[in-house]
Amino acid sequence: MWQRETFKKIKQIPREEHVLPGTALCAGCGGLEALRLAAKVLGDHVVYVNAAGCFTMLAAYPYTSFKGSWLYTTMGSAPAGAQGVRDALDVLIAKGKLPKSEDVKVVVLGGDGSTYDMALSSTSGALHRKLDFYYICYDNEAYGNTGMQLSPATPYAARTATSPCSVQHPAATAQEKKNIFEIWRAHRPPYIATVAPRYPLDLEEKFARAAAFTGPKMFLALSACPTGWVYDPGETPEVAKLAVETGLWPLKEAINGVVTHTYIPKRKPVEAYLKLQGRFRHLFEPTVHTDAIRHIQERVDAYWQQVTKEQA
Amino acid sequence: MVAVRFHGRGGQGAKTASRILGTAAFLSGYVAQDSPIYGAERRGAPVAAFTRFGREPIRERGAITHPDVVVVADASLLEDPGARVLEGARAQTVLFVNSSLSPDALRAHLSLPEQVMTRDVTGIALQQLGQREAISALLGAVAARLVGLEWEPVRQAITRELEDLAVAPPVIEKNLTVAKQCYDSVEPTGLHKGGGQVISAAALHNPIYEPPTKGTARISAAGNSVLRETGGWRTFRPVLVAGKCNGCWLCFVYCPDGVIAMNQDDRPVVDYAHCKGCQICVHECPTHALVAEREQEGGEAWTAK
Ligand SMILES: Cc1ncc(C[n+]2csc(CCOP(=O)(O)OP(=O)(O)O)c2C)c(N)n1
Ligand code: SF4
Numbered sequence: 372m373w374q375r376e377t378f379k380k381i382k383q384i385p386r387e388e389h390v391l392p393g394t395a396l397c398a399g400c401g402g403l404e405a406l407r408l409a410a411k412v413l414g415d416h417v418v419y420v421n422a423a424g425c426f427t428m429l430a431a432y433p434y435t436s437f438k439g440s441w442l443y444t445t446m447g448s449a450p451a452g453a454q455g456v457r458d459a460l461d462v463l464i465a466k467g468k469l470p471k472s473e474d475v476k477v478v479v480l481g482g483d484g485s486t487y488d489m490a491l492s493s494t495s496g497a498l499h500r501k502l503d504f505y506y507i508c509y510d511n512e513a514y515g516n517t518g519m520q521l522s523p524a525t526p527y528a529a530r531t532a533t534s535p536c537s538v539q540h541p542a543a544t545a546q547e548k549k550n551i552f553e554i555w556r557a558h559r560p561p562y563i564a565t566v567a568p569r570y571p572l573d574l575e576e577k578f579a580r581a582a583a584f585t586g587p588k589m590f591l592a593l594s595a596c597p598t599g600w601v602y603d604p605g606e607t608p609e610v611a612k613l614a615v616e617t618g619l620w621p622l623k624e625a626i627n628g629v630v631t632h633t634y635i636p637k638r639k640p641v642e643a644y645l646k647l648q649g650r651f652r653h654l655f656e657p658t659v660h661t662d663a664i665r666h667i668q669e670r671v672d673a674y675w676q677q678v679t680k681e682q683a
Numbered sequence: 684m685v686a687v688r689f690h691g692r693g694g695q696g697a698k699t700a701s702r703i704l705g706t707a708a709f710l711s712g713y714v715a716q717d718s719p720i721y722g723a724e725r726r727g728a729p730v731a732a733f734t735r736f737g738r739e740p741i742r743e744r745g746a747i748t749h750p751d752v753v754v755v756a757d758a759s760l761l762e763d764p765g766a767r768v769l770e771g772a773r774a775q776t777v778l779f780v781n782s783s784l785s786p787d788a789l790r791a792h793l794s795l796p797e798q799v800m801t802r803d804v805t806g807i808a809l810q811q812l813g814q815r816e817a818i819s820a821l822l823g824a825v826a827a828r829l830v831g832l833e834w835e836p837v838r839q840a841i842t843r844e845l846e847d848l849a850v851a852p853p854v855i856e857k858n859l860t861v862a863k864q865c866y867d868s869v870e871p872t873g874l875h876k877g878g879g880q881v882i883s884a885a886a887l888h889n890p891i892y893e894p895p896t897k898g899t900a901r902i903s904a905a906g907n908s909v910l911r912e913t914g915g916w917r918t919f920r921p922v923l924v925a926g927k928c929n930g931c932w933l934c935f936v937y938c939p940d941g942v943i944a945m946n947q948d949d950r951p952v953v954d955y956a957h958c959k960g961c962q963i964c965v966h967e968c969p970t971h972a973l974v975a976e977r978e979q980e981g982g983e984a985w986t987a988k
Contacts (some may be wrong), residue, residue: 379934388941392957393908396724396939398916399692399961404939425725429908530849571936597961598694598726605962608937649849649936656851 378572382537385411391436397430400606401611402509402594404424404568406480409507409590412578415439416475416632418456422449422490424482425516426509426556439475447489450497453504461603475669478505482493483524484514487549498558504675508551508589511596519599523549527670528663529650531599536653538549542663543653549668552591556625560587564624564633567593569611573622573633580624601649613644618671632678641668684737686747689822690768692916694726694818699848700754701732703823703840708736710836716741727916727959729766734826750776752872754826756804756818758782759915759978761793772796772912777872779825781805781818800829802868805918805977811861820845824862831871834863855858907955913940917960917973921953927972932971934964 378384389410396403404426410417417439421427429669430441445453457477463469463671481490486508497504513531514520521544522535530536531545555563561584564577574592575598583589597604614620615636622634642664645651687704691697698719705717715736721728733747748771760766763901772778777798780789783806806900808818809819820841827837841862845855921934930949942954943964951964951973966972 372811384932384936386935386945390941391912392907392954394940394942395725395728395913398727398959399963400725400939404937404963407941408936408938428725428901433902434908434911435902435904436906438906536849540925546713554829568937570986575843603962604726606965607961607963608967652851660732 375572375576375629378575381572384408384571384575384578387416389413389438390429390459391438393434394436395431396425397596397598397604399607399609400425400547400594401568401596402482402592403429404607405509405574405594406507408571408574409566409578409592412575412582413476413478413505416473418442418475418477420444420449420452420456420477420479422446422479422481422485423484423516424514424622425511426480426482426543427516441675446481446485448493449481449485449490450493450502450504450506451573453477453479454497454500454502457502457504457664468603476505478507481506481508482515482522482671483510483551484520484522486510487523487551493552494555495553495558498555498587498589500561503585503587505581505588506590507592508676509594511594511599513596513599515596515599521546524551527667528645528654528660529600530653531650540651542660543650550668552625555589556628556630558587559628560589561585561627562587562624563589563591565591565593565620565622567611567615567620567622569608570622570634571616575657577582577624578634584626592601599650601652602647606647611649612646613639614646617644619644619667619676630681638671641671655674684735684739684743685752687734687752687754687826687830688747688750689732689756689826690760690766690950691730691732691759691822692726692760692918693721693728693730695756695918696712696817696822697754697756698732699819699844700756700822700826701734703819703837703844704826704830704832705736706840707827707832707837708734708830709825710839711832712954713737714741715740720746729760729763731766733766736830747771749773750863752777752779752826754822754829754831755780756822757918758784761789763915764898777828777829778915779869781822792833798872800869802865804865804887807861807865811864812857813850820858820862824866825869828866829872834866837862837866872935880902884976891986894940906943913959914956917958917978919960919962919965919977920955921958921960921962921964923951923953923971924972924974928968929970929972931969933967933969937967938985939963 390407415438419441428435512524521531525544528542528549534544536543562581566574595607616639618638623632689697689701701717705715708715713736717734721730769945780801781804781812783803784807890976934951935943942958943951951970965975
């Protein structure tokens with residue numbers, strides 16, 4: 372059984388804020404919820420290297436929400452940017468120009484369009500070179516900043532601006548969500564975790580654990596998005612909770628490639644999660660797409676059967 | 684040509700309202716164009732949308748700087764300098780504001796054009812649709828009536844535009860019923876087009892090219908986003924009901940913007956200057972100690988679930 376060591380109680384979550392308010396992100400942004408909690412463990416001695424996306428608005432000129440530093444990169448090159456920052460810090464420290472005590476963490480922030488798609492080769496390079504950095508992908512399952520276009524993280528049957536319901540594809544998105552966790556894991560970084568901000572202690576614990584490792588520390592954060600997923604902003608935690616409780620978003624970590632599930636859900640039927648969101652409404656109205664819903668359920672069931680088998 | 688400018692907050696439906704008006708005008712046999720404008724901001728931030736229609740081909744493009752009609756989806760925008768609601772309005776511009784306040788009450792502290800109309804569209808939507816924000820069909824219907832379009836094309840336009848957004852047929856039906864009431868609640872206005880006294884001049888700037896060495900922005904003040912208050916984004920504010928909070932910290936933990944702090948007695952203190960009104964705290968509070976109250980105009984409180 373996986374156990375939390377640092378974060379056992381809600382009141383151990385630090386009070387201090389590191390991502391300050393006044394941002395231009397949507398009211399109820401699930402990605403911001405995840406970042407805010409992560410930053411409570413990461414602190415202020417950080418350089419965020421941010422691929423273009425919603426989060427670049429966190430430091431839209433002339434305002435920044437970060438007490439630490441922030442660097443803007445193209446969508447395809449945030450890990451390369453992180454390499455440059457890390458190298459510069461290392462050189463400065465080696466030359467005695469920066470005291471070791473003033474070293475900072477290098478943290479990539481990337482949306483799923485960047486992470487699963489445009490920056491995949493750059494990430495692969497950084498993983499291969501064992502770059503000492505954090506990578507946080509806030510996964511809102513579409514290209515959010517430009518108006519919710521299909522990304523390889525978009526799940527089967529979700530409606531996006533570029534995968535509407537059509538005669539050919541009445542259930543909208545025809546592709547399956549790319550398994551980025553396994554793509555990362557194939558590179559054997561020391562630490563990978565999935566998190567969901569509705570499970571704050573699990574999230575905080577994973578960031579605390581990651582700190583012990585040198586090399587790539589990879590995070591995939593479920594980022595429920597009221598704007599793109601079409602639900603009431605107040606329901607962001609509810610959506611995240613159902614993603615986890617239906618088994619669609621497994622909470623897990625991989626240390627040097629060895630996977631542990633950090634929470635085993637009882638697994639509600641997937642309808643509970645799908646029904647809450649406008650991007651899946653076409654599965655229920657005007658007619659119910661039984662096949663599509665069954666397909667989603669079968670894939671979740673198969674995933675967890677495999678997990679149970681591996682555990683045994 | 685008639686030029687109608689819509690102002691709203693992201694998510695309220697100003698953009699769709701402008702499309703509904705454009706489509707309704709087109710279905711009425713006019714040439715029409717509609718387009719929204721928003722910055723990098725999101726849901727809750729000020730947005731504007733523009734509809735032009737007329738008998739002759741329309742060569743003008745882009746933002747409407749001198750509107751004949753201004754439709755405001757959220758009264759708080761009137762006082763938001765960033766939203767520039769009255770920019771380019773003339774004395775005879777027709778101003779419609781979604782507000783439960785009377786035009787005179789609004790005039791008490793604002794300099795407004797002569798023709799001001801208010802209706803509590805949000806209140807109507809709350810009562811009859813049970814939805815909190817999507818008032819696009821209702822605003823579109825009001826705007827269409829103000830500029831003198833018939834109901835039938837408006838009905839078709841609402842149906843088309845909401846279908847396009849994958850709104851379920853029964854919800855579209857309900858929207859149509861309420862939209863018709865809103866349509867009937869206002870009268871067509873005699874539009875005076877062009878000319879006249881400009882109330883506040885429109886400032887349009889040509890973009891200029893700066894080389895990266897000069898043009899690349901640097902921010903050296905850490906954490907200065909707090910200077911930018913986002914409290915005006917709210918339609919509803921979370922309010923603590925005395926005696927119900929059990930000090931569990933969940934509102935503080937789940938707030939994406941970090942605008943809830945726990946005081947020494949473990950009670951939440953909301954930073955209203957920045958709270959965007961997402962209502963996550965209202966939804967997640969296990970004891971229903973936080974309730975949502977409608978901004979400014981007061982009254983209706985609701986608890987989630
Ligand atoms: C190479 C390139 N193509 C397109 C864009 C335009 N663009 C800016 S942000 C964005 C969406 C990014 O999506 P994602 O990475 O999922 O992050 P999100 O916006 O969802 O936060 C796009 C397409 C860009 N900046 N660079
Ligand atoms: S579009 Fe979604 S991910 Fe982007 S800021 Fe809005 S809620 Fe957050």
